[in-house]
Amino acid sequence: MVSAIDVPADKLINVAQEELKTEIIMPDWARFVKTGAGRQRTPDQKNWWQIRAASILRKVYVDGPVGVNRLRTCYGGRKDRGVKPCKTYKAGGKIIRTILTQLEKIGYVKTSKKGRELTPKGQSYLDQMAKKVK
Secondary structure (H helix, E strand, C coil), rough: CCCCCCCCCHHHHHHHHHHHHCCCCCHHHHCCCCCCCCCCCCCCCCHHHHHHHHHHHHHHHHHHHECCHHHHHHHCCEEECCCCCCECCCCCCHHHHHHHHHHHHCEEEEEEEEECCCCEHHHHHHHHHHHHHC
């Protein structure tokens, strides 16, 4: 039995985002926002919302119950501050929260006291995607 941990993350995310295109729809406001304070521009890819959703789903699978603040730290990065040294900034929380609520509506993620965790439906979905990758 192949699990989502056994396959490379980039290949799993590419396969999963293709399947999530029909279920997860990018809101209208998401075309105009940056993904965090450390970014200078909006994302270039047209399907960046589905890629981020597949990546968040995999993170919840791997890291167990996880909160929005921990995901913000994971998706954050360094900000170029000109002459001053670079500084680490967190990613925007609205994007992560919205994707998590969309994943909850589908039934892949559920809320617990420790954060968001994967449901059996979400785990079987990622395992099926890992089987396609293998």
